[in-house]
Amino acid sequence: MAPVNKAVFITEPKAYPLKVESTPYPTAGDGEIVIKVAAAAFNPVDWFIQIMGKDLFDWLQYPFVGGNDMAGTVVEVGPNASKFKIGDRVLGLAGGFEARFGAFQHYATLNIKTVTPIPADLDFTEAAVVPLGLATAACALYQKDFLALDPPSLSPKPNGKTLLIWAGASSVGTNAIQLAVASGYEVYTTSSPKNFDYCKQLGAARVFDYHSPTITEDLIEAFKGKTCAGGVVVHRGSDKIVFEVVRKSEGDKFVACASPPGDIPEGIQAKMVFAGTLRDNEVGSLIFDKFLPEALSQKKYRCLPKPLIVGHGLEHVQAAFDQGKAGGVSAQKLVVTL
Structure with a gap:
């Protein structure tokens, strides 16, 4: 039986506030994994999507689950994704704008081209600030x-x-x-x-x-x-x-x-x-496979800006959006833990 999944939804263009609702447990397709999200970080595009809706991206489908930056534990491995195994700690960049890819949910799908294993001593909150930047x-x-x-x-x-x-x-x-x-x-x-x-x-x-x-x-x-x-x-x-x-x-x-x-x-x-676009060329592998894993393990790459934790749980995602919209966050990145 699949675990129960919940996600944060923008139910319709420019809807406020966000809603936390049950959503299907995601599947891992070819070259994909599913992770249990431990921390999700925020970027300006997240609250701009809520504010502007289709004025920003006219192809958005609603209800919409957002979030690009996440870190967590692998719980499912799809075909041609065997470089990862269940239990691996990873950081990853969301694979697109489908609901199953959004970071603002308990379980999310990741395309392995933008996933990197992280060391045991790297906190998920720190790892989550990295992917989109x-x-x-x-x-x-x-x-x-x-x-x-x-x-x-x-x-x-x-x-x-x-x-x-x-x-x-x-x-x-x-x-x-x-x-x-x-x-x-x-x-x-x-x-x-x-x-x-x-x-x-x-x-x-x-x-x-x-x-x-x-x-x-x-x-x-x-x-x-x-x-x-x-x-x-x-x-x-x-x-x-x-x-x-x-x-x-x-x-x-x-x-x-x-x-x-x-x-x-x-x-x-x-x-x-x-x-x-780096998923479609050699740069994805150059960074997420060849450079970052070793750089993180040797402490030669720093997970910055430092996480500023807004709260624990999906119900804090709207507060993070509001804080981001208000500005004033400098050399830090907003994060919610799950």
Whole structure:
């Protein structure tokens, strides 16, 4: 007899509040596993889906179960997923927008292309903050039609190139800094002054105040004599500055954006990143199979931003959405335990 499953539903477009209801126990298809979710983390897309509904994604099906980031224990292994076994502790990125993939439920299906085993001493709450930020950063840095950087290594050697990452204390920025440093790049990033030390601990060589009225000029000056590897934009609206810095620097002229880019100046290429695309190319395996498991076990990759636990149980998911919408969470990521 299958375990009883419950999930958090958005019952119709823009419905408030969320509802906790029974839902079918998910199945593990080809290349999939089912996990008992122990912790789920939150991203802006989660509450934007509730606020905007089909105005954001017109193809959403309701009732909708969301959530991209999760960690837990494997309870079922589907065909061609034998690299995992029942009882394994894992973190994973949701496989899509079907109800069975959503993180905000007790049991969820995961596509093994974006699942990584985690060490016994890594808490599920810490592991859950990683998947979407990591996948977005990896797509930006390594996909051939994006920045196409050198792959990450546990023993990186400097390659003489400098990457600009805007918003280094964000979830995507946190992962992008760590990955770029593991790939041998010098990283320049931006944050508020209170997060300068945080960004430097991640490996950034220099951190600039993104509120400074002279930030554009400061970055252009900093890149003089450097070979630019391109740029990564996390927050909407900051792309204009990154475009200008990359355009006026020697080196690559590509900027990867985590939100839709604005007007792209002549001489610059820019595109928006979609995290799930790494399942369809070599980057998924590069990160989730070849790099991350060993990096986590050797403590060479940090699960950050730190989890900020909102509560225990599915009934706390709406509170997490509300807290996320209200803003003010810095260098932390909201998490609910289950």
